[in-house]
Amino acid sequence: MSSTALYNDQGGAETAVEAGQESTSSTGAAFGLFSADFKKNEDLKEMLESNKESHKLEAMKRIVGLIAKGKNASELFPAVVKNVASKNIELKKLVYVYLVRYAEEQQDLALLSISTFQRALKDPNQFIRASALRVLSSIRVPIIVPIMMLAIKEASTDLSPYVRKTSAHAIQKLYSLDPDQKEQLIEVIEKLLKDKSTLVAGSVVMAFEEVCPDRIDLIHKNYRKLCNLLVDVEEWGQVVIISMLTRYARTQFINPWKEDGLDENNETAFYDSDSERNQTEAKPYIMDPDHRLLLRNTKPLLQSRNTAVVMSVAQLYWHLAPKHEVSVVTKSLVRLLRSHREVQFIVLQNIATMSIQRKGMFEPFMKSFYVRSTDPTNIKTLKLEILTNLANEANISTILREFQTYVKSQDKEFAAATIQAIGRCATNISEVADTCLNGLVQLLSNRDETVVAESVVVIKKLLQTQPSQHSEIIKHMAKLFDNITVPMARASILWLIGEYCEKVPKIAPDVLRKMAKTFTTEEDIVKLQTVNLAAKLYLTNSKQTKLLTQYILNLGKYDQNYDIRDRTRFIRQLIVPSEKSSALNKYARRILLASKPAPVLESAFKDRDRYQLGTLSHSLNIKATGYQELCDWPTIAPDASVRNVEIIEPVNEWVPKAGKSKQRKSEKFYSDEEEDRDEAGSESSSTEDSSSSSSEESDKSSSASEKTSSESEANSIDLFALLCSQVTTSSFSPVKTYDLLHHMSAKGLAAKYHFPRQPCLYQPCMVAVQVILTNCSDHNLEEIHIGDRIPASLNIHCFNTIERLEPGAAVTVSMGIDFSDSTQAANFQLCTKSDKFNVSIQPVVGELLTPSTMTEEDFCMEQTFVFYFHCLSDIPLCFLCLVMGPSCR
């Protein structure tokens, strides 16, 4: 609550500042250059209204200059908006720039431009359509939400992938303008997710992430397609898709890391990668093929020149790959360190987090993290962090030698950080603790104060871990005490002396005496420790220090700082026995001189792994707005078949659902070798898919693309499809129907046809076709029959004449057509009593085949046979058709 209130306050302040600025600038203008400024804009207005294109352009250029400087040019809106329909492209673009900037402020006037965009949305040129949609959706005027919605829907089914991409962008804009449209927008996203174009993929996933990141169910069917397209998507899209897939994979696959889960974060397990590998191999864990697909398809992207792509693949491997595979990303990450300073900074942050858990990954590249004197300080400290994380018994001597150089650095902030790092090495690796301590003690005689101070603080921490035999060091520090002025260091020394006062019985009271003298001029933190020291000495050596302690407590009692007054009062009650002293008094010694646990020196990146790597939240170590938690692996894998639809579908078209084992096999074959073919297959499948869920609109659009796909399919005879067809059984019935005759063009008679894929009853060389005739008019249709055929030699088995079809009624009739094993269309006339309509049926090559059943051996034999022909590519394809076609069977 309080934080939001704070935020609001801040926001208020911000707007106030803005308003202030604005007012000052305008008043400034009013005072100084009132007439000139006024005239200048007047001048621009005149130029905009002139007839000359060049004047208008010049005016617009100057206006854009004003916008760029952040000056207000909104009063020119009416003059500018008139030029929105200009023929000059540059002028038009500049007007767009202006519109997008000011439309929000001048909503009513902005509406004047809408009709221009609406007209442009229908333009035959795809770029004009796209740019119209772009600007229309960028104008943040709530009144036009319905218009935008309509435009987006229309553009999402546009033939041009570029326009569809723009519509995906527009989705996010509309959503931010009016979140109530969410449901409708999700529908559009769902449609666009099915898109095959690499141009669209990145943008639609971006829209998905913005609008409905929790609707993971929309991804299932598109998962494999996205994985396969990934390499060809433009680089920015890749980043978005990869991060979305990372989240997806964490919800859908089971943990590839060790299943016992005990040592997931156990560092020792990772030292020895060999043993680990053996272990995982022994495990019965089998990775979901889809999981593997994702890992395999993202790996080449590590070679991308775009650092963001490399980083996102690295985090994907970190979060998804089996532990022994993660190290493939190391080299690429190290490569990024050659890039710009800002890139280095982010990458080093991520490496720092990784290196805590997996030293082994970066150890071979330790030298890449050596600090150069030209690095900026924040890079230096990050490198230091990583070096410290990488330190182990084997390399510690090298690292310490390197640290020695750093301590001498002119950059004192960095030198101080190095001392901290040495302290951490000393606690982590006990073998070198003494060496480190000696080194640090030597630094106490350093000339630079920050270095000395930092050393004191670190030595204090180190001594706490093994206080036994270090009274010498404490004495040494007590001697230094007079020369040290940094409060933190002074406080540390005081604390040390107090804590181990019994080991330095002669020095401690003397230090207290000195402190009593300077007490009033010390910093608060030093004062607190002085009070502590006095209390401890009072308990152990009250003979010498009783008076001193009382003096200090008196000083403390009247200190300006309430913390110190509090502490003094508390200590006095605790240690000085009086008549009303509490029961605590007895325990004073045990309270103050209890043995304290040693502090743990650990990395600042220790807890960063709660955030997904590569994210803004990880970089800031704060949860950023809109951050999506990466959820834990599910314990039981969710149903993997939800993803099947899309890729198995092409097989489904030919193979009966029953043959599960065969399906597996062919699927593998697809994905391994024949990726292009896979593409073609999935294309036809999705059209089938969309029509089966047949909404009128999508059917129309898919039939448009269908034409091209069926054509291409017909041209390149798909040997594999041929093969598949051999295993099909006649029980299979397809769902794809084609339009034969549209009711608008045929006075209410509508005809659709489909291939039942059953042996034709009439003649063996014919292909069975089922025609569904529907009467969409409001009167009866009579005598529906087949008329003339072109060529006349076309062999058709006609259906019996239908005497009468009631309005709204439908009837299904079967006919047989002999296509002569070619993909030539069969043209004929469909007649009613009064009219004749020319129609044509063009078969897809697959429809020409007869289903047949065979054993697996036969199948393999046929397979080799077909591939033999495949090699002799110049054999006429029709010959193959003949070999395999229905007529020869």
Next chain:
Amino acid sequence: MIHSLFLINASGDIFLEKHWKSVVSRSVCDYFFEAQERASEPENVPPVIPTPHHYLISVLRHRIYFVAVIQSEVPPLFVIEFLHRVVDTFQDYFGVCTEAAIKDNVVVVYELLEEMLDNGFPLATESNILKELIKPPTILRTMVNTITGSTNVGEQLPTGQLSVVPWRRTGVKYTNNEAYFDVVEEIDAIIDKSGSTITAEIQGVIDACVKLTGMPDLTLSFMNPRLLDDVSFHPCVRFKRWEAERILSFIPPDGNFRLLSYHVSSQNLVAIPVYVKHNITFREGSSQGRFDLTLGPKQTMGKAVESVLVSSQLPRGVLNVNLNPSQGTYTFDPVTKLLSWDVGKINPQKLPSLKGSMSLQAGASKPDENPTFNIQFKIQQMAISGLKVNRLDMYGEKYKPFKGIKYMTKAGKFQVRT
């Protein structure tokens, strides 16, 4: 994603702003200025700064801060990489990326930014596509434009965005067809006090300048591709072909581009082409210090070491220096304590040296660290890793192109500790 962009110059003025969504007040930059104040050096400003409502992600190039305003979670590298692309594009368009150049071309800058992002998401960042959309300003074109009133915006709409090779323009025509490749290797090294190498590695790039008509399909093969340990490609390179045969096969973009950058595997010993003999001493109690520096070539395979430049940040206690170079010139800035010595070419017969004395602040104690020397040099006609291009072939077009390959070795981050 990216909400707004502010351009801030070295003196802290916001000289350009651009918003892709609702306008964000420029007062948001105050948080940036605060961070800038806290940082001692311009490079120390943290790249990511949180503010109550926004996040600021900035890059510093050519003494200009490019500050992007973000409102919600986004990979920071995504924004950083994009901002660098923006700078690269400006540099490509205007030759330099300075405040003056940006102010002079503010309209082109605005048009570019408009095309590069839509609603904060990158739309067209490929320079070939952008150049089709918006023609780069040249002196000639500016003159023609002012006379005839024609525009910088491309008349025909770009088709590259839709093709399978989005990085290449269609309908490229040249009378002289040429393809040049520069293999440039940089040595990153740290040499310690005694002259032994602490770390050394070689990073290389192949920059290309391809001016070929039509849609040429090039293949480039190496004599010793095994040297390449880690590579990153321009999107035009076919990755599968590289994996299988270690051949670079690609349809090149038109004009200048970076084909490949690589890292030479660390197993190979790196030949260090120069050595430094130094003797820099400060005496306790005296206000004088001695300075003696000699450079010499080693392991250069007979090639000359050129354009040598030595620079160093001397300790704060040094007031001034009085040095005597055997060749070249040196400068010392008493404020920043930066010493730089422009040596030129190293003559193996007569090694260049810089000798003399330094005067220290009176009464100050002797600095405890000796300075580090950064050395720059160039060696022409040699790739220090030994990488060699075997052949370059062109398919898909009939004509015979002119081909050229140049090798060069440079110092990258080459430091000598003393």
